[in-house]
Amino acid sequence: xxxxxxxxxxxxxxxxxxxxxxxxxxxxxxxxxxxxxxxxxxxxxxxxxxxxxxxxxxxxxxxxxxxxxxxxxxxxxxxxxxxxxxxxxxxxxxxxxxxxxxxxxxxxxxxxxxxxxxxxxxxxxxxxxxxxxxxxxxxxxxxxxxxxxxxxxxxxxxxxxxxxxxxxxxxxxxxxxxxxxxxxxxxxxxxxxxxxxxxxxxxx
Amino acid sequence: xxxxxxxxxxxxxxxxxxxxxxxxxxxxxxxxxxxxxxxxxxxxxxxxxxxxxxxxxxxxxxxxxxxxxxxxxxxxxxxxxxxxxxxxxxxxxxxxxxxxxxxxxxxxxxxxxxxxxxxxxxxxxxxxxxxxxxxxxxxxxxxxxxxxxxxxxxxxxxxxxxxxxxxxxxxxxxxxxxxxxxxxxxxxxxxxxxxxxxxxxxxx
Numbered sequence: 001x002x003x004x005x006x007x008x009x010x011x012x013x014x015x016x017x018x019x020x021x022x023x024x025x026x027x028x029x030x031x032x033x034x035x036x037x038x039x040x041x042x043x044x045x046x047x048x049x050x051x052x053x054x055x056x057x058x059x060x061x062x063x064x065x066x067x068x069x070x071x072x073x074x075x076x077x078x079x080x081x082x083x084x085x086x087x088x089x090x091x092x093x094x095x096x097x098x099x100x101x102x103x104x105x106x107x108x109x110x111x112x113x114x115x116x117x118x119x120x121x122x123x124x125x126x127x128x129x130x131x132x133x134x135x136x137x138x139x140x141x142x143x144x145x146x147x148x149x150x151x152x153x154x155x156x157x158x159x160x161x162x163x164x165x166x167x168x169x170x171x172x173x174x175x176x177x178x179x180x181x182x183x184x185x186x187x188x189x190x191x192x193x194x195x196x197x198x199x200x201x202x203x204x
Numbered sequence: 205x206x207x208x209x210x211x212x213x214x215x216x217x218x219x220x221x222x223x224x225x226x227x228x229x230x231x232x233x234x235x236x237x238x239x240x241x242x243x244x245x246x247x248x249x250x251x252x253x254x255x256x257x258x259x260x261x262x263x264x265x266x267x268x269x270x271x272x273x274x275x276x277x278x279x280x281x282x283x284x285x286x287x288x289x290x291x292x293x294x295x296x297x298x299x300x301x302x303x304x305x306x307x308x309x310x311x312x313x314x315x316x317x318x319x320x321x322x323x324x325x326x327x328x329x330x331x332x333x334x335x336x337x338x339x340x341x342x343x344x345x346x347x348x349x350x351x352x353x354x355x356x357x358x359x360x361x362x363x364x365x366x367x368x369x370x371x372x373x374x375x376x377x378x379x380x381x382x383x384x385x386x387x388x389x390x391x392x393x394x395x396x397x398x399x400x401x402x403x404x405x406x407x408x
Contacts, residue, residue, distance in 0.1 A: 072296035092276035
């Protein structure tokens with residue numbers, strides 16, 4: 001009986017849209033794409049922004065080497081081709097997160113303009129917020145938190161951005177933050193203001 | 205002055221954990237892995253569950269061929285190797301979504317036990333909820349919503365699950381739903397009860 005009934009019923013499987021999720025979250029979703037040299041402070045700033053957004057009940061997620069390189073991109077190395085594919089996949093995953101209503105923050109060196117532009121172009125207009133973490137090679141190398149510059153100078157890392165591999169500065173990024181000089185609080189405030197101005201989050 | 209100060213300050217970049225996100229969402233995250241033949245109703249059921257969870261303000265996302273095959277896995281075909289890699293990537297993305305506090309629902313045929321077990325094993329214990337959408341080949345072929353069985357029988361699709369390629373039934377799935385016979389409402393109720401029993405969502 002109930003089976004018979006079922007065949008006559010068209011189940012209205014309303015897909016939960018991005019708009020509905022944004023409504024539930026009370027903020028827009030977007031991709032905050034942090035780019036810059038190793039040691040420029042991308043990850044630190046991304047996590048500081050996430051902290052601040054959490055306080056406002058924002059739904060966020062940080063994608064970085066830590067959670068991508070061992071999993072989704074565990075099959076990729078550091079050749080030019082593999083780094084391209086790494087950024088491509090991160091872009092696609094970031095896109096899925098925006099569809100899920102989440103503000104996704106990515107922290108990858110992503111040294112090539114072409115790769116970043118490809119991510120921008122798979123996203124709806126306005127979703128890709130490129131944030132250039134500007135810090136000179138001298139500052140980054142001086143910090144050398146992970147000891148990578150030392151290794152690169154010693155020739156132990158074949159293609160290292162800034163030393164043996166190019167970093168292409170963004171041409172028209174949505175925001176430049178002076179992470180090489182300003183205190184974190186200042187960069188954080190710049191990002192938060194941008195998010196308010198672009199109406200991704202509501203002003204407090 | 206403020207720069208000087210900043211160098212003496214250790215910024216406490218508290219990473220927003222999965223636990224904190226789950227607290228904010230007021231539900232646990234998990235992967236609901238729907239598996240079954242083409243036409244068995246995986247996608248329909250996944251979207252119905254998502255609908256119901258949205259009503260309870262749940263944070264969800266459906267991963268299926270529609271949003272994965274053209275993007276993240278756009279470089280993959282349908283060879284055995286590529287299908288394995290497709291499922292691997294979906295599993296890794298699902299994992300990221302659980303870390304983001306989201307209940308992710310996946311709707312892929314995922315015919316091989318080995319591939320599904322691999323996903324189960326990359327996730328923390330209890331996160332992988334395998335839901336077998338049981339529908340006989342006859343029922344699925346009778347529906348043939350997308351006309352794929354007809355094409356497969358005509359030899360136009362080389363490796364088609366159930367026709368020219370095996371489907372391995374789950375051995376110990378968390379749930380079997382009779383999507384080949386029961387009305388959608390019944391399968392939906394079974395899934396919702398499971399989610400309550402496993403304390404992924406609160407009972408209403």
